[in-house]
Amino acid sequence: MAKRLQDICGIREKEELWKIGRGFIVRDLPWTEKKLRELPPFEFENWAVIALGGRKNKAQVGDKGIDGRIFPVSALDNVRKAGTDELALEERFFPMQVKQKDKAGRPDIDAFETAMRRAKCEKGVFVSFDYTGDALTEIGRFFREEHRIIIPFTVREILDEQIAHKLA
Numbered sequence: 001m002a003k004r005l006q007d008i009c010g011i012r013e014k015e016e017l018w019k020i021g022r023g024f025i026v027r028d029l030p031w032t033e034k035k036l037r038e039l040p041p042f043e044f045e046n047w048a049v050i051a052l053g054g055r056k057n058k059a060q061v062g063d064k065g066i067d068g069r070i071f072p073v074s075a076l077d078n079v080r081k082a083g084t085d086e087l088a089l090e091e092r093f094f095p096m097q098v099k100q101k102d103k104a105g106r107p108d109i110d111a112f113e114t115a116m117r118r119a120k121c122e123k124g125v126f127v128s129f130d131y132t133g134d135a136l137t138e139i140g141r142f143f144r145e146e147h148r149i150i151i152p153f154t155v156r157e158i159l160d161e162q163i164a165h166k167l168a
Contacts, residue, residue, distance in 0.1 A: 002024070003161070005024055011023060011024055012024075013025060031159070032159075033129065033155055033156065033159065036100075036155055037100070037129070039100075041100050044098065044100045045067050045068075045098040045100070048067075048068075048096075048098040048127040048153075048155075048158065049067060049068030049096055049098065051158050052068075052070065052096065052125060052127070052153065052158065052163060053070060054068040054069055054070040054096050054125070055068060055069050055070075055071070056068045057069075064115060064118065064119075065095075065097060065111055065112060065114065065115030065118075066095040066096065066097065066115050066119060067096050067097055067098045068095075068096035068098070069093040069094065069095060069096060070093060070094040070096060070125060071092070071093050071094075072092065072093075072094060093119075093121065094121060094123045094124055094125055095112075095115060095116055095119055095121050095124045095125070096124070096125045096126075096127065097111075097112040097115065097124065097125070097126045097127070098126075098127045098128075099126075099127070099128045100128075100129075101128050101129060102129050102130060103128065103129070103130045103131055103132045103135075104126065104128035104130070104131050104132070104135050104152075105131075105132045105134060105135050106132065106134040106135050106137075106138045108126075108128070108135065109126070109135045109138045109139060109142075109150065110138065112124060112126055112150065113138075113142055113146075113148070113150070116148055116150070117148075121148070122147070122148050122149065123148065123149040123150075123151070124148070124149070124150050124151070125150075125151045125153060126139075126150055126151065126152050126153065127153045127154075127155070127158070128152070128153075128154065128155070129154060129155050129156075130154055131152055131154075135152070136152065139152060
């Protein structure tokens with residue numbers, strides 16, 4: 001939002017201008033990887049889900065491996081059918097998994113694959129600070145064998161706003 005205010009509206013981020021109603025300031029947001037590492041786990045999870053335009057789950061414990069959901073705008077008709085324990089609504093979403101780890105590993109990816117199968121989703125989003133080689137290899141195997149896509153985001157990519165090309 002701050003970037004849009006500066007680039008599109010020409011409003012500057014400066015305390016002196018804010019005080020006279022001609023600028024803006026941003027407070028209390030985690031702008032660095034260091035600050036994000038210091039957040040409590042559920043706050044980090046909420047930050048990642050919201051930063052990618054998703055909706056966080058109301059239940060943070062017992063979420064069946066899905067921390068949030070991205071609802072794509074689409075004209076496709078292949079929406080996911082509601083399960084027997086859900087309302088009889090049709091919805092299509094991409095599940096999100098967030099791990100506040102230096103490197104998410106293959107066991108993390110395996111667990112998310114299970115969550116994607118259970119939710120009958122063809123695409124999902126995973127967020128971590130980085131990934132092990134085994135994790136990235138597993139993401140590739142999952143696509144080749146099951147034609148399901150896991151998009152691995154790093155916190156740095158989100159902070160640098162390098163997300164649009166991966167979600168396309």
